[in-house]
Amino acid sequence: MKLSIYSLKKILFAGEAMLLNCQTMAGEITVLDNHESLIGVLTPGVIKVIDNNKKENFFEITSGFLEVRQGNEVRCMVD
């Protein structure tokens, strides 16, 4: 899936990813390929991203939004 993680300072991640794991207000969720369209509010914690090279990336956040769009595209806006 196409994943982009933006923060106010810079673009944290942009590219293809296999897995995205994050904490939302409704609990911890993991987004895989072809996830259903979803909008969520992120809570403080660590976002885990595994990109297509099986490399793990971690981002610490304090707040943010998650949007899973149609067409296998995921966007995160974090602080």
Add this chain to the structure above:
Amino acid sequence: MDSPQNIKKRLKSIKNIGQITKAMELVAATKMRRSQEIALASRPYAFAALDLLANVSLMEEQKSGLLEKRNVKKTLFVLVASDKGLAGAFNSSIFRKFESAFSKTKTSEALFIGVGEKAFNYLSKKNLNVVKKFTNVGDYTTTQQVKPLADFLAEGYLKKDWDRVVIFSTHFRSALKQESRIREILPISFESIQETLMEIVPKTGKFSNIVNVSNVNGQRSNVDYLVEPSTKIVLADLVKHLFFMQMYHLILEANASEHAARRLAMKTASDNAKDLGQALNLQYNKVRQGAITSQIIEIIAGAESLS
């Protein structure tokens, strides 16, 4: 004519001033570029958030909180100026704009906030009802510095302390041109947010071509989103966030303008110092030459009287 010693002294001090203003000019130029870079870095984030807001507001039509339009009883005026002086016409143009706009409003219906030491001084000198001041925004704006201001504005609006917020700030058109602008930021309209986001990039110059890089598609998708926990909470959070971002951009823009104005003022100052230095140098040479001539005349006169 002045004595050569006096001229020499003045020449020296002018040279020093020229060096100082030259240094300040360079510093301001670098800071201006940095401010612009910071604004650009937050651009993708802002557009993604706006896009999301458009999607969410499609689902939840009900307008509440910061989006709600009320009858205007009290208006809050926010003046964004600088902490430090020596920035040319930067502060005075804001104040002039404010005066011409404010003359129509009654003082009893207005509240004021000064952002920057100069704005606060100006408002308190006029004996206006200043609610709060925000200073030390600093050279490079960070989110932590803008947060208190944005929170304060939003909270007061929700508590109905004021029904409208008008902000006076400087719009950064290019490194050479800045304009003071009046913007209504509360209640929030999406158009005004979008406008603010677009504005920070100058029409000409180094950063002007970056506008097209970020992809904003205006088309709205009619997808059924699964919203967690609820549209209402997401919308409230998102709106608050976007408001904060708009404030952030406004302050950034004012910051970039301040540095640009200072750069220009300092450039003029160092040019003037250079001109003055040249004129004084000429005068000094003339005086010196005069002194030498009169000494030679004295010597010749003395020699002739002896022979």
